[in-house]
Amino acid sequence: MKKSLAPLRALSAALLIAATFAAPLAQAQTAPATPASAAARGAARLDKVLQSVGVAAATRTSIEAILAQARADVKQLRVAAGNPRQQLQQVLAAATVDATAAESARQQILALQNSVSLRMLQADLQVAALLTPAQRQALAALKAQHRQQWQGRRG
Numbered sequence: 416m417k418k419s420l421a422p423l424r425a426l427s428a429a430l431l432i433a434a435t436f437a438a439p440l441a442q443a444q445t446a447p448a449t450p451a452s453a454a455a456r457g458a459a460r461l462d463k464v465l466q467s468v469g470v471a472a473a474t475r476t477s478i479e480a481i482l483a484q485a486r487a488d489v490k491q492l493r494v495a496a497g498n499p500r501q502q503l504q505q506v507l508a509a510a511t512v513d514a515t516a517a518e519s520a521r522q523q524i525l526a527l528q529n530s531v532s533l534r535m536l537q538a539d540l541q542v543a544a545l546l547t548p549a550q551r552q553a554l555a556a557l558k559a560q561h562r563q564q565w566q567g568r569r570g
Contacts, residue, residue, distance in 0.1 A: 468553040470546065478542050485538035492530050499523035 461482070465475045503520035506513055543551060 464554070464557060467557065468546075468550045470550060474545050477545055481538050481541045481545075485534055488534050489531050492527065492534065496523065496527040496530075499527060 461479070462475070465478060470478065499520050503517060503524065506516045506520055546554070
């Protein structure tokens, strides 16, 4: 019997959104976090999501550590990759466009996206291993509700 990956994909998307909102911004790194800062709001949102699906405090701490390490790893990947989008823009803005250089920049963009996606999937799998099936289902339901709210805003 083949198991469905839909709940795991929903979990991945929900955790990616939560991790994105919890990621500290440069401004938050230079000043103490305030309730108005994006990092504080993201951390509060993550805490609210984890509480709403019934994650225990000890597990919540482990999840926060996993996501913090994933954010640090992604930041390191991005620093190591440089700025391939900027390179592509420079190639396209040149007097003579070099198709080979443009393709090279495109490949670098794809490689970075793949590396980030892989790292976030690893984090999602680590988090999923800490949650019960019921918690994963509750998280998937929250994700579906969030998706519907955003679709309503888009029109």
